[in-house]
Amino acid sequence: MYAAKRHPTQHWVRYSPEVADARSDTFAAELAAAAERGQLRVLYQPIVDLLTGDLVAVEALVRWQHPTRGLLGPDAFIPLAERSGDIHGIGAWVLREACRQVGAWQADLPADRSLHLSVNLSPLQLERPELAGSVLEILDATGFDPHGLVVEITESALVDDRSAVPHLEALRARGVRVALDDFGTGYSSLRYLTQLPVDILKLDRCFVAELNGDPARAAVAEAVIRLSQILRMDTVAEGIEDAAQATELTLLGYRTAQGYHFARPQPAAEIERLLHQPTAV
Numbered sequence: 001m002y003a004a005k006r007h008p009t010q011h012w013v014r015y016s017p018e019v020a021d022a023r024s025d026t027f028a029a030e031l032a033a034a035a036e037r038g039q040l041r042v043l044y045q046p047i048v049d050l051l052t053g054d055l056v057a058v059e060a061l062v063r064w065q066h067p068t069r070g071l072l073g074p075d076a077f078i079p080l081a082e083r084s085g086d087i088h089g090i091g092a093w094v095l096r097e098a099c100r101q102v103g104a105w106q107a108d109l110p111a112d113r114s115l116h117l118s119v120n121l122s123p124l125q126l127e128r129p130e131l132a133g134s135v136l137e138i139l140d141a142t143g144f145d146p147h148g149l150v151v152e153i154t155e156s157a158l159v160d161d162r163s164a165v166p167h168l169e170a171l172r173a174r175g176v177r178v179a180l181d182d183f184g185t186g187y188s189s190l191r192y193l194t195q196l197p198v199d200i201l202k203l204d205r206c207f208v209a210e211l212n213g214d215p216a217r218a219a220v221a222e223a224v225i226r227l228s229q230i231l232r233m234d235t236v237a238e239g240i241e242d243a244a245q246a247t248e249l250t251l252l253g254y255r256t257a258q259g260y261h262f263a264r265p266q267p268a269a270e271i272e273r274l275l276h277q278p279t280a281v
């Protein structure tokens with residue numbers, strides 16, 4: 001099967017599946033080598049206290065500085081890394097780099113301030129029995145206080161595969177906290193929520209986007225905050241894009257939030273600048 005495809009130079013070239021395969025093979029090989037070639041980056045997105053504006057935590061978000069394609073977001077390569085198995089190496093690299101960086105920031109903070117670190121884990125990382133061991137090893141190697149670390153996992157990863165529960169319990173036993181990312185978007189796990197090793201619910205940004213002062217549209221955001229209070233969990237609201245959403249969430253009882261309204265994910269140097277301001281954000 002051949003399909004004609006217009007080449008940027010205006011010549012008609014033949015599209016061949018072999019060429020496409022070779023290209024994606026190259027991309028996969030480049031991804032496998034990205035960490036050792038120093039092409040991975042970690043951006044940090046501030047998580048702020050809605051009442052004080054203080055920067056209380058950062059979420060580490062991976063990027064790939066590809067030599068020809070530019071700066072790639074996780075959606076462009078995490079799914080491939082999950083298929084190829086590179087996700088384990090990439091995940092470990094992100095955790096090590098973020099612990100090193102945030103640990104250095106923590107060491108410079110005044111005694112009355114703290115800064116937590118949130119790192120995303122792929123469902124595939126959760127499947128591995130060595131997960132807890134490798135996380136704890138990185139914490140030891142970087143000297144990062146486990147109480148300052150939050151691992152973010154998705155609802156479905158836990159509900160579909162309960163084998164992750166003991167790995168998470170092992171991390172919690174050392175003080176690491178577990179957040180359910182994009183909460184509310186998975187098919188309902190309410191029934192399991194009380195049995196799962198979870199400390200924080202991250203309200204998915206689609207429920208924040210719905211907020212517009214109409215109480216009916218705040219139903220999920222309100223239900224999640226009540227649920228967290230009953231279950232004694234913390235919450236983070238994601239994807240706050242304007243001041244009205246921040247106000248509405250505050251009135252609903254949310255205390256911490258993250259979103260472009262406060263700050264985009266940014267390089268370490270920018271976070272460092274924020275940390276040195278009197279009121280962080």
Ligand code: C2E
Pocket residue numbers: 045060061062073074075078091094120121122152181182205238239240241258259260261265
């Ligand atoms: P996530 O963990 O839910 O991260 C939040 C995503 O929402 C980030 O996208 C962030 O840039 C974006 N975001 C933050 N505030 C706003 C806002 O106000 N409006 C909108 N529209 N978007 C906002 P990003 O960095 O592209 O990451 C996408 C997803 O990729 C993450 O979703 C996470 O699931 C995954 N990811 C990122 N880094 C890693 C990693 O190191 N390991 C793994 N396994 N997954 C990662």
Ligand code: MG
Pocket residue numbers: 059120152181
């Ligand atoms: Mg996350």
Ligand code: MG
Pocket residue numbers: 181182202238
């Ligand atoms: Mg999220």
Ligand code: MG
Pocket residue numbers: 182
């Ligand atoms: Mg998400």
